[in-house]
Amino acid sequence: VQLVESGGGSVQPGGSLTLSCAASGHTSSRYCMGWFRQDPGKIGEGVAILKGDGTTSYADSVKGRFTISRDNAKNTLYLQMNSLKPEDTAMYVCARRVSDPCTTQSIGAARYQGQGTQVTVSS
Numbered sequence: 001v002q003l004v005e006s007g008g009g010s011v012q013p014g015g016s017l018t019l020s021c022a023a024s025g026h027t028s029s030r031y032c033m034g035w036f037r038q039d040p041g042k043i044g045e046g047v048a049i050l051k052g053d054g055t056t057s058y059a060d061s062v063k064g065r066f067t068i069s070r071d072n073a074k075n076t077l078y079l080q081m082n083s084l085k086p087e088d089t090a091m092y093v094c095a096r097r098v099s100d101p102c103t104t105q106s107i108g109a110a111r112y113q114g115q116g117t118q119v120t121v122s123s
Contacts (some may be wrong), residue, residue, distance in 0.1 A: 001025040001112045003094045008117030015084050019117060021077040021094030028052075029072045032102030034110075035079050037090035037119075046104030047092070048079060059104050062088075084121045091116040 007019040019035070034049035048058045048068040056068050067080040077094055095110035 001096060003096065003112055003114035005092065005094050005114045005117040008092060008119045010120045010122070011084055012123050013085055013121055015121070016080070016082045017084065017119060019079040019081070019092055019094075019119075021079075021114060023075045023077065023096070029070065032097040032100075032107075032110075033070065033077050034095055034097075034102075034104065034107035035068065035077075035092055036095060036104075036108040037088075037092045038108075038116075039090040042090075044108050045090075046107040049102055049104055049107050050077065051102050057104055081119070084119075086121050089119060089121050091118050 002024045004022045011017055030052035032051055035047045036044055037047055038044040045059055047062055048066055050056050050068045050070055065083045069078045093116040094114040095107050096112040097110040
């Protein structure tokens with residue numbers, strides 16, 4: 001399984017970005033997938049997860065601003081990020097778990113992870 005992220009960049013506060021994660025290899029919509037972020041000097045944080053049944057969950061820090069979705073035909077996971085804040089600055093990593101639990105707390109320990117895409121929010 002390979003996960004390749006794209007879509008990161010620099011944006012001003014209040015702006016929007018959409019991250020993509022293209023999956024290849026043994027892919028299936030039934031697996032738990034999600035995003036976590038990490039910034040040097042800070043504790044990593046699970047941002048959002050999407051279960052095989054379509055259930056989503058978000059960290060409180062992004063709830064109402066970020067939306068996770070998946071296009072099964074394209075084997076691609078997305079993270080729509082709106083109303084971005086400077087504290088959202090981090091490396092965003094796409095991940096896929098192969099076992100329970102599927103939570104924002106556990107997505108950072110997923111077996112399969114991408115290399116990440118950098119998001120920088122500053123004026």
